[in-house]
Amino acid sequence: MADLSLRSIRKSYANLEVLHGIDLDIRSGEFIVFVGPSGCGKSTLLRSIAGLETITSGDLIIDGERINNVAPSKRGISMVFQSYALYPHMTVFENMAFGLRIAGLSKAEIDKRVRNAAAILQLENYLQRLPKALSGGQRQRVAIGRAIVRDPRVFLFDEPLSNLDAALRVATRIEIAKLKQSMPEVTMIYVTHDQVEAMTLADRIVVFKDGYIEQVGTPIELYKNPANLFVAQFIGSPS
Ligand code: ADP
Numbered sequence: 688m689a690d691l692s693l694r695s696i697r698k699s700y701a702n703l704e705v706l707h708g709i710d711l712d713i714r715s716g717e718f719i720v721f722v723g724p725s726g727c728g729k730s731t732l733l734r735s736i737a738g739l740e741t742i743t744s745g746d747l748i749i750d751g752e753r754i755n756n757v758a759p760s761k762r763g764i765s766m767v768f769q770s771y772a773l774y775p776h777m778t779v780f781e782n783m784a785f786g787l788r789i790a791g792l793s794k795a796e797i798d799k800r801v802r803n804a805a806a807i808l809q810l811e812n813y814l815q816r817l818p819k820a821l822s823g824g825q826r827q828r829v830a831i832g833r834a835i836v837r838d839p840r841v842f843l844f845d846e847p848l849s850n851l852d853a854a855l856r857v858a859t860r861i862e863i864a865k866l867k868q869s870m871p872e873v874t875m876i877y878v879t880h881d882q883v884e885a886m887t888l889a890d891r892i893v894v895f896k897d898g899y900i901e902q903v904g905t906p907i908e909l910y911k912n913p914a915n916l917f918v919a920q921f922i923g924s925p926s
């Protein structure tokens with residue numbers, strides 16, 4: 688269970704500020720979707736939450752604990768990227784188990800976690816295959832599996848479906864919806880530029896523009912009451 692608070696998060700690259708003070712409170716178990724144009728800072732914010740970027744100022748708080756200076760591997764956060772690199776010479780099982788071995792978990796615990804993730808993602812019959820013998824959608828599910836086995840408090844997705852073709856995106860979106868149901872206690876943040884994904888998956892949508900938050904609300908709220916034309920166009924509401 689994890690409440691996540693972002694307090695006045697600023698981030699600059701050299702002297703270019705790309706996040707201008709982001710404030711957001713996310714409740715435990717919420718599925719939050721970030722949308723906004725390319726370059727508005729969505730990936731930078733996700734990487735900052737994961738600890739892959741150092742923020743310039745502000746506070747990141749999980750369950751009341753300030754995690755600004757906590758190492759990425761100790762934050763209890765898993766992240767799935769758009770381009771997922773599986774180890775080509777390792778089976779599906781080994782791809783999912785690898786990080787857990789490094790972390791020193793017991794063989795029995797690793798086995799349990801990998802089988803649990805495989806069941807959630809319907810990969811049980813593929814555990815002994817190599818990545819090259821999988822479809823693109825199955826490979827992306829293995830990448831998601833690698834994140835699940837770490838038993839995260841917070842799960843971050845950065846446009847995980849954008850490399851898939853249209854039909855696969857729909858199928859994998861349904862998988863993500865199931866994942867959300869099967870891990871109801873895990874807080875999830877999902878970046879997409881696909882309106883259908885945003886409207887169908889989100890408990891709340893956060894609309895970004897140029898390093899600011901334009902509006903936060905449920906899909907229905909944003910659709911019915913967009914704060915401005917920018918949000919309306921992004922959500923696709925008839926204003
Ligand atoms: P989004 O994910 O919304 O497309 P990004 O977070 O990737 O946006 O990028 C936000 C801004 O920060 C862009 O102007 C981008 O060019 C810049 N940026 C991203 N990463 C770096 C980096 N490592 N070094 C310098 N500038 C970066």
Ligand code: MG
Pocket residue numbers: 729730731845
């Ligand atoms: Mg991005």
